[in-house]
Each structure stands twice: as C-alpha cells, then as structure tokens.
Amino acid sequence: MPTLTPLSGRLGATAVLLLTTVACGGGHGYTPDELDAMIADSVRSSDADAVPTAPPETVFDPGLLLCVPAVDTAEVPGEGAWRTEAPRADVEEGPVALGILPPDDVDPAPVTVTVRTPDGDVHTLETDTVPGEWSHVRYPELGEGGPPPGVYTVLWSESTTGTTLTCDGFEV
Numbered sequence: 001m002p003t004l005t006p007l008s009g010r011l012g013a014t015a016v017l018l019l020t021t022v023a024c025g026g027g028h029g030y031t032p033d034e035l036d037a038m039i040a041d042s043v044r045s046s047d048a049d050a051v052p053t054a055p056p057e058t059v060f061d062p063g064l065l066l067c068v069p070a071v072d073t074a075e076v077p078g079e080g081a082w083r084t085e086a087p088r089a090d091v092e093e094g095p096v097a098l099g100i101l102p103p104d105d106v107d108p109a110p111v112t113v114t115v116r117t118p119d120g121d122v123h124t125l126e127t128d129t130v131p132g133e134w135s136h137v138r139y140p141e142l143g144e145g146g147p148p149p150g151v152y153t154v155l156w157s158e159s160t161t162g163t164t165l166t167c168d169g170f171e172v
Contacts, residue, residue: 059116060153060169067153067167081105084168085134086154091172095138100156100166102129110159113137118150118172126159148172 061068065088081103087096098113106129113125125137139154149172156165 058153058155058167060151060167062151062169062171067155067169071155071164071167082156082166084154084156084166085136086168086170088170091170094140096140096152096170097136097138098154098168098170099134099136100127100129101134102131102165104132106131111135111165112157112159112162113139114155114157115139116153116155118148118152 058067058069058071060066083101085097085099085101098115100111100113102109108128108130110126110128113127115123115125117123123139125139127135127137129135151171152169154168154170156167157163158165
C-alpha cells in the first residue's frame with residue numbers, strides 16, 4: 001500500500017489555501033464591478049464636503065493677463081459675463097484686493113476664492129455675490145507681511161457645487 005505522508009502535506013497546504021481564497025474572496029457576494037461602483041460612490045460622497053481647489057494645470061500668465069489653459073465656463077449661467085479685479089501692476093506688499101462681478105442673470109450665491117501661491121500653497125477665502133455688484137476679498141486676509149514674490153493664480157468658484165466661474169491672478 002502506498003504511503004501518502006509527503007503528498008498529504010502538500011494537499012493540506014493546498015486545501016488551506018483554497019479554503020482561505022474561497023472564504024476571503026467570495027464571502028461578500030459582490031462582483032468586482034459592484035465593488036468598483038461602491039468605492040466610486042464612497043469617494044464622491046467624501047469629496048462632496050471638500051473645499052474646491054484650483055486645478056493644478058491652470059496658471060495665471062501676467063504677460064497675457066489670462067489664465068492658461070482658460071477656465072471652461074460652458075455650463076455656468078451668464079457665460080463669459082463674470083468679471084474680475086486684481087492688481088495689474090506688481091504688488092510690493094499685502095493685503096491684495098481681489099474682486100468679482102457676477103452677471104445680472106445669476107442668483108446671489110456664496111463663492112470660494114482659491115489663491116495658489118508661487119510656492120504651490122493653496123489658500124481659500126469666502127464671499128457672497130450679488131448680481132451686478134462687485135464683491136471683494138483681501139488676500140492675505142489678515143494682511144500680516146507681504147506675500148512671497150512670484151505669480152499668484154486666483155480661481156473663483158461656486159461654494160456649493162465647486163464649479164469654477166472664472167480665473168485671474170497677479171504678480172508680486
């Protein structure tokens with residue numbers, strides 16, 4: 001009669017591996033597509049409360065007085081009618097006054113002002129807008145010391161949805 005001792009050790013290890021795979025891999029009852037959808041939903045809901053930030057690829061070009069690439073406002077009410085104010089001469093010390101003028105055909109709404117520094121730091125401020133009236137913020141808000149030298153990118157976005165409205169900037 002053949003001896004199974006060496007083979008039983010291999011079969012035992014294989015059986016343990018098979019049971020572990022079945023217990024861990026198939027116990028939840030979800031397909032990989034369902035798990036992917038659950039993860040995506042979780043990420044979306046956790047991002048819903050996040051503060052909007054400036055897209056990393058958008059930067060203000062002081063030579064053109066435009067953001068490159070341009071902010072896409074195709075789905076924003078009053079497209080092309082949002083106007084901004086920022087210093088057009090080099091700033092030597094803070095605080096810096098930044099303004100936005102919404103078009104007449106939008107509802108009053110809170111906006112988030114996202115300022116990206118030359119060092120890549122991101123600062124946010126909040127203000128409310130009224131159609132047809134300028135709204136202003138001061139950056140740095142407390143006015144302590146002057147801002148570091150370089151180009152600053154300023155993005156204005158809806159506070160509730162995070163939709164980018166317009167872009168501007170200044171140079172120190």
